[in-house]
Amino acid sequence: MQKVNPLLLRDLKAFSGIELPVLETMLATSKSAFYAKGETFFREGEVAARFFVMLDGFLHVVRTTPAGEQVIMRHFGTGEIFGMAPAIGRDTYPATSVAISDCVALSWPMKYWQEFCEITPQFQKNALSAVGERLQGSQDRIVEMATERVENRVAKALVRLVEQAGKPTPQGTLIDVAVTRQDIAEMTGTTLHTVSRIFSAWSSKGIVEVGRKKIEVLSSSRLSDIAGEQV
Template identity: 45%
Template structure:
């Protein structure tokens, strides 16, 4: 297995306080793989043997409900931990990460975690902060789905994505990975037809452009107003 250069991960907040020696020991147990668009990293329900870090690209994590509906529960961004079933007190993976763009992931066997946390308590603190942010976002989405009209939910979802994965351009902010209307429907608990109708209306009003793939948000203040029910 090729040695992983610490410079690839040194800038990530998760490893910010680790010494070079500790980081090299952690990387010595890591594996790296490239994940092509639409390829899965692992499958929902598969026995959890490793935890993962996204180094490059974007992943969308899907779950299939007991009723057979597929939903997108989160988007994984560079520097995020994922597949950390131990933190959820379970021995299988709760979702399926699928590459939304060509991605590079690192993985470690689950038995690595305990040792490195003992040696580097700040690593556990950083990981818990990540998990806490993820839970907070999940709670926000649940509240939105329970209390808000569909257009507000879609506006909130797009705003979160441009904050997490936005790239500023001359005409606005573009989400830097392919995002289909079906993806947005699965993120917001609605139908493709409804999302298509909303995006078509937004495009005609100049709020967004190119809603089928790499979405460009041209009028963030208007989108924020819609998210707050002021449209």
């Protein structure tokens, strides 16, 4: 396991505003590890043993219903803190998180949570604002689910993916992570068939170019038009 340079951490959201010497002490107790695409960081209901900060890669957070249906709650990327059960008053993980690309992440035993919050209030502040943003996002999603049509929701999900994992290409923006129709369906509360049909329609209009596990947005303006339309 190579050493992580504390200078790199300064630019990550989870660590912003924290002094270098403090970062050094935090790093001393951390574990840096590689997680292959498809690997699980932790599962829903498990006792929360560690909290994580993503250094590179993407994961999604998924909940499974008793009927076995999956719902993708959200995605996390570089610089974000996740698995922070104590920050929301829990001792088990509320959902499962799965690497959707190869990842490198730092993690700490949960006992350091309290310690970090005491050593540097800024750490706690960062965590609190992360919780706030996520709550906000969840509420937005509830409104979205309750009021918008499927095509709208799929467009919004794509816009979010572009923001999080978009990579510019000569023709537009490629979603730089493998996402299937089923994944989009699990993010938007619909079926893969409907997603497939929507993609086909957008593709023939030249809004996107799609393939197997590949989505490229050719006209982000037309996509956000669809995302913005209310019924």
